[in-house]
Amino acid sequence: MYQCRVVDNHEHGKVTRTRSIAIKVPSTAPSLTEVNKTATTITVSWTALDSSDANGYVVNVTSDTDTVQTVQVEGSSNNTITLNGLNIETTYSITVRAYQQLLGPASSAISVFTHICQQEGIYLMHDGNCYTNGSYFWDSSVNTVTKPISCVLPGTSLTTGQWVRVADPDDPVDCNSNSASDPFRCTSITSPAANVSIYLAQGLPTAQEGWYKCCLPTDCSDPNTNIIFANIFRFAEIESFTVADLPSDMTVYPQKYKLNCTKIGHWVYGISMNTGSTALASYANCDDQSSTCPGTVLVSSTYTLRYTVTITWDGMTVSSGSISQSTTGDQMYQCAVQVAGQPTRTRDVIVKVPTTAPSSLTEVNKTTTTITVGWTALYSSDADGYVVNVTSDTGTVQTVQVEGSSNNTITLNGLSIETTYSITVRAYQQLLGPASSTISVHTSGIATAPFNVLVTLLMYF
Incomplete structure (x- = not known):
């Protein structure tokens, strides 16, 4: 705020003239x-x-x-x-x-x-790409000083960081040995981000493949150090085996989802996905250089391909195409990758399915257009919720999803007067489990006046 003042002293007295002006300035700062x-x-x-x-x-x-x-x-x-x-x-x-x-x-x-990889904390880099904890690296792709596996911790200075083979935690990688027991060489950067990189100076022996951990900025004996894991393998590995597109709407039946198995490494192999002894998909003599098998290429330089199987679950069997297998409870799957003359690589995945149906489904109450039912709730370890199915002699009337293992009562609305309905309940986890025993409930009719009241009314008129 500013003010201009003029004072006029003349024969009739002193006169002061003022004018003010304000310059706008924010008084607070943003957050x-x-x-x-x-x-x-x-x-x-x-x-x-x-x-x-x-x-x-x-x-x-x-x-x-x-x-x-x-x-x-x-x-x-x-x-x-x-x-x-x-x-x-x-x-x-x-x-x-x-x-x-x-x-x-x-x-x-x-x-x-700022850093190359967008994830916070310790991360891995290889060939210009960022990798997270638990990533897989083919030995043939890390065998030169120009393509190492770099372990990076932004915003820190390197002191005594190191790589250690998980199977032998007391024997850290010796960066200067260049022997069969220590086939790796190392490079390091002190700042502005601690960095210890390893690469193979010779072939990777069978005994030396597997899981390694990197510790930064100090060595792995420091309980406050930062740790990240990497798998360095020979020939081929299964990078991941996951379940995708599981249903969120449990009222849709039958249910469908996908199994994705991602293979990385050697380009000649066989791959299969099984449930028990039943092969849902099996491909032999795959040659990625000739694209002989139907995998989706994710990374061409490391022959990383994803194989997908679509599964249909009808409550009693799992099927893929013309192949089916009866099952109850959790559904267990295995992906296997085989390179000739090498150990078979396997990964397992489980889809959670309730083994038993809720018991004691009973009618709690009913009106002309509603029915309330209840059942014995399952433990939270055995159910994520329930699906109640209502049918009449003409077809399915409604299917309602009830979330939460402890929620064991529901009122079914919009029903017809004086109609018989069959009702079942199923528990669900990732998929629906078996149905309970069916109960039959007949909705009420419209209440009518007693006979003597009707006679009295007729006599009055």
Whole structure:
């Protein structure tokens, strides 16, 4: 606030003239947060101020060396910006100010570290790609110094980080041995992100394949170190075996879902997916260089392919195409990959299905158009909820999903007067279990006046 004052001293006395002016400046700062980041961008957001308190914002970005960029964002409601052209693996300090005619106070600074991989914390890199905990690496793809497996921890300096074979935790990888028992060589980077990389200087012996863990920025004996796991294998492996597209609507029957088995490594192999002794899919003599089997290519350089089987469950059998297998309870599947002359790789997956049906399904109450039923609830370990099915002599009337293992009562609405209904209940987990015994319930009719009341009314008229 400013004021101009003029004082006039003349023969009739002193006169003071004043005029005031205000320059609008925000009195408070927005609250700033990180939304997203990549290797070279950071997206931030802040709490927008009312239009009476701000005309826009200015975002300031600094590194430890200097101001990197200052960006003006017009409009009080515009409260997000992506900052481009940043450097990889660099820590930036960011603030935001609101402005009207002048800039207001700065927000608290937030610190954001850019890195190649978007996941926070320790991660793996190979051949320019990011990998998460538990990733698989074919020995043939990590056999040069230019294609190592890099273990990285952003924002830290390397002290005594190391790789250790999980099966032999007391014998860390010796980066300088270059022997059959220690076939790896290492490179390291101290800062701005701790990095220990390993690659094969020779072939990987059978005894040395399997799970390895990387510890950063200190060695694995430090209980506060950061740990990530990688599987380094010979020939071929099963990278993952998962269940996909499980039904969320349990009222649709029969139920369908998919099994996905992802193979990585050697290009000549056989692969199968089985339930018990029944093969749901089996492919022999696959040659990925000639595309002889129907896998979907995910990564061509490592011959990573996904094989998919669609499963149909009708409550008694699982089937895929013309192949079917009777089963009760949990459904167990196995994927197997075989390279000639090498051990068979297998992975298992289980689809949870209730073994038993809810018991004691009973009628609790009924009206002309509703029926209330209850049943004995199963333990939470045996059910995620229930499906109640209602049929009449003409067909299915309604199927209702009841979520929660402890919810064991439901009122069925919209029924017809004086109609007989058959009702069953099933528990479900990932799929529906067996049906309970059927109960038959007849809805009530419309209440009528007693005979003597009708006679009295007729006599009155």
